[in-house]
Amino acid sequence: MKKVGNLLLGVVTSIGGFVEVGSISTAAQAGADFGFGLLWAIAAAGALLAMLVEMSGRLASVSKQTVAGAVRQRFGFHFQLIPLGAELVTDTLLLAAEIGGVSIALKLVSGVGFQWWVVPVGIVAWLVLWLGSFAVIEDGLGLLGLMTLAFVISAWRLHPPVHSVVRGLVPTVPGHDLTHYGFLAVSIVGATISPYLLNFYASGAVEEKWTEPDLWINRTTAYVGMGFGSIVSMGVLVTAAVVLGPEHIEVESYEQAALMFIPVYGRWGVTLFAMALGVGCLGAAVEIALNTGYVLAQAFGWTWGADKKRREAARFSAAFTVVLLAALGVALTGFDPLRLTLVSVALTVVIMPFVVLPFIVLMNDRELVKQHTSGPIGNAVLATLTILGAILALIVIPLEILGG
Amino acid sequence: MELVRNCLDKLVVDRNGRQMGRVDGILLECTDGTPPRVSALEIGPRVLGERLHPKIGRLIAALEELFGVADGRPVRIPLGDVLEIGTAVKVDAAIGETAAGNVEQRLRAWIAKIPGA
Numbered sequence: 358m359k360k361v362g363n364l365l366l367g368v369v370t371s372i373g374g375f376v377e378v379g380s381i382s383t384a385a386q387a388g389a390d391f392g393f394g395l396l397w398a399i400a401a402a403g404a405l406l407a408m409l410v411e412m413s414g415r416l417a418s419v420s421k422q423t424v425a426g427a428v429r430q431r432f433g434f435h436f437q438l439i440p441l442g443a444e445l446v447t448d449t450l451l452l453a454a455e456i457g458g459v460s461i462a463l464k465l466v467s468g469v470g471f472q473w474w475v476v477p478v479g480i481v482a483w484l485v486l487w488l489g490s491f492a493v494i495e496d497g498l499g500l501l502g503l504m505t506l507a508f509v510i511s512a513w514r515l516h517p518p519v520h521s522v523v524r525g526l527v528p529t530v531p532g533h534d535l536t537h538y539g540f541l542a543v544s545i546v547g548a549t550i551s552p553y554l555l556n557f558y559a560s561g562a563v564e565e566k567w568t569e570p571d572l573w574i575n576r577t578t579a580y581v582g583m584g585f586g587s588i589v590s591m592g593v594l595v596t597a598a599v600v601l602g603p604e605h606i607e608v609e610s611y612e613q614a615a616l617m618f619i620p621v622y623g624r625w626g627v628t629l630f631a632m633a634l635g636v637g638c639l640g641a642a643v644e645i646a647l648n649t650g651y652v653l654a655q656a657f658g659w660t661w662g663a664d665k666k667r668r669e670a671a672r673f674s675a676a677f678t679v680v681l682l683a684a685l686g687v688a689l690t691g692f693d694p695l696r697l698t699l700v701s702v703a704l705t706v707v708i709m710p711f712v713v714l715p716f717i718v719l720m721n722d723r724e725l726v727k728q729h730t731s732g733p734i735g736n737a738v739l740a741t742l743t744i745l746g747a748i749l750a751l752i753v754i755p756l757e758i759l760g761g
Numbered sequence: 762m763e764l765v766r767n768c769l770d771k772l773v774v775d776r777n778g779r780q781m782g783r784v785d786g787i788l789l790e791c792t793d794g795t796p797p798r799v800s801a802l803e804i805g806p807r808v809l810g811e812r813l814h815p816k817i818g819r820l821i822a823a824l825e826e827l828f829g830v831a832d833g834r835p836v837r838i839p840l841g842d843v844l845e846i847g848t849a850v851k852v853d854a855a856i857g858e859t860a861a862g863n864v865e866q867r868l869r870a871w872i873a874k875i876p877g878a
Contacts, residue, residue, distance in 0.1 A: 420848065421848070422848070426772070429770050429783065430770050430771050430772070433769065433770050434770055434785075434809060434812060434813075435812070435813070438813075487875070487877050487878070488877045657782070657783065657806070657809075658772050658773065658780060658781070658782040658783035658804075659780070659782070659865065660780050660865070666878065667872060667875075667877070667878040668869050668872045668873040668878040669869075671865050671866075671868035671869040671871075671872045672864060672865055672868055674872060674878070675868050675872065
């Protein structure tokens with residue numbers, strides 16, 4: 358019974374934790390610019406993410422190792438520097454973007470400029486990290502994240518034409534702005550498959566002491582949680598497509614994105630949008646910061662764990678604090694938070710092969726995962742799509758920057 | 762040489778099951794006329810730095826001196842004290858008897874002053 362309870366909690370928190378600054382901004386832009394035309398990108402990215410998350414949970418349950426630790430052991434320190442460095446850079450940028458997201462949410466409800474909120478938001482995130490156990494961080498923020506279901510409700514109540522929505526699930530070449538379309542497709546993939554999620558999920562499985570008999574819990578949490586999570590992202594896209602698209606409102610700032618809630622929620626629309634954005638981003642910020650502590654501690658063999666007293670894992674606690682400070686520094690330089698988000702999610706797709714390819718090798722190593730290796734089809738699909746994604750990203754990012 | 766492949770970069774746990782770090786380096790002993798022989802495992806960021814470039818190693822060593830945690834580092838575990846090589850390398854030592862926990866303890870002294878830690 359306890360296991361069923363854990364499973365439900367895991368699924369619910371995955372749904373609540375799915376949507377954050379990257380998914381909201383990319384899905385909103387996609388909906389406003391291309392109607393339902395990019396729904397397929399969310400579906401495909403969600404499926405890929407579910408596969409990867411399931412793998413990382415399987416690795417942790419069977420080998421008691423996380424992705425970062427296993428990469429160091431299997432490939433050595435020299436190789437590890439590439440994914441480790443790439444992950445720390447993207448995590449810091451994304452963390453800054455999430456802090457920006459919470460600050461924008463606070464600006465939307467208070468009217469006070471977002472720069473004034475950066476430091477208070479950083480302090481709140483640090484307090485949650487410093488005082489919260491793993492359960493508080495994962496479950497508490499995940500449950501609060503169910504606020505983001507407001508996007509699904511809004512999409513539902515707008516009664517989008519079903520045949521157009523279904524057609525959006527099939528990739529098509531748009532009649533206009535091919536580069537921008539490609540850029541948004543890449544950004545959606547990058548926003549959905551954040552590398553931090555893989556190691557964070559594996560570390561959580563180790564913290565919660567999952568073992569081989571728990572593999573079915575892992576599989577269900579990954580596929581059902583990420584599946585329903587993708588539906589929340591689709592809710593953002595559909596709402597933006599129905600509300601913003603016909604008015605030709607391009608999402609160039611979060612203030613414009615917030616307008617998408619007005620038709621369904623009326624005068625509470627902006628407040629509700631701000632709450633969903635704020636809660637989603639705060640949850641992601643805390644998880645990303647915690648993950649940087651996990652990654653560094655596991656790579657160098659330090660004691661780690663959100664369930665340990667902070668002083669009992671001093672280097673781990675110091676590591677996430679330092680990264681949080683660095684991200685605050687980035688957020689304070691006054692980057693436009695929406696641009697920062699788009700840059701960091703697009704960059705994620707470029708580094709993806711360095712994270713995913715070694716991970717596939719690990720998942721086929723019987724010393725680590727015993728008989729629970731990945732199948733050849735899954736391996737091939739993941740490897741091909743990751744490499745294709747990175748190539749596409751390298752083509753469209755410069756074009757988008759030059760064109761925009 | 763099989764030992765290098767088997768040990769390098771693995772987690773090191775002491776005889777009480779406490780984590781000591783990772784096998785950051787392996788010390789070889791070379792005597793004339795015989796093949797090199799593994800003599801000890803090394804733990805410490807200085808060794809890791811040396812693997813990348815001697816200058817990085819020296820920089821880390823200087824930082825360790827500066828913060829007063831350099832005594833007894835890098836930690837060397839003689840091959841004879843290796844108890845078991847599995848997913849982790851178990852050694853016949855206790856982290857408290859070595860300098861492997863120096864940085865952790867130094868940081869702990871600071872962090873323990875922060876409320877809630």
